[in-house]
Amino acid sequence: MPKTFGETVRDIRKNQQLSQRDLAGKVGVSFTYISKIENEKLDFGDYPSEELIRKLANALNTDADQLMILAKKVPDRIKQRVMERPDAFRKIADLDDEKLDQLLDDMGEGG
Structure with missing residues (x-):
């Protein structure tokens, strides 16, 4: 089964030896929000915007379009x-x- 958006973010973050606090600081959100993303605990209204997904991709040095698609968003x-x-x-x-x-x-x- 393909990984979810949150699982992918967590795996990449851990592979880069970043804490949730480190990643949160790089993208300007709280570490609890990063935790919610990684654990798929977000309500629909809390789901990351395209802008935040692109910031996450940049901070994690990964493909933004791939993260967008995993987040069920179609890149512009x-x-x-x-x-x-x-x-x-x-x-x-x-x-x-x-x-x-x-x-x-x-x-x-x-x-």
């Missing part, structure tokens, strides 16, 4: 591209995983 540049080419994204959305993997392989992006 992806939203914009979908709006520019809805025809292409409708077709992509209809592909099953096998065909999508093949498309990524053809693009040189496969895993």
Whole structure:
């Protein structure tokens, strides 16, 4: 099962030997808020904004778009591209995983 947003933040933070207080100081929030993020204890209204997710990514030296997606937010540049080419994204959305993997392989992006 894929890791959640909070689990990912915690794992990256621990790998970088940062405390919750260290990370909180870098992004301008309380360490209790970092704890709530990591333990998935946030109410909907408390969920991090795109700006805070980008600050977290920067502080953790990790991919902001990946954290955004884990937080169930679509990065603005992806939203914009979908709006520019809805025809292409409708077709992509209809592909099953096998065909999508093949498309990524053809693009040189496969895993």
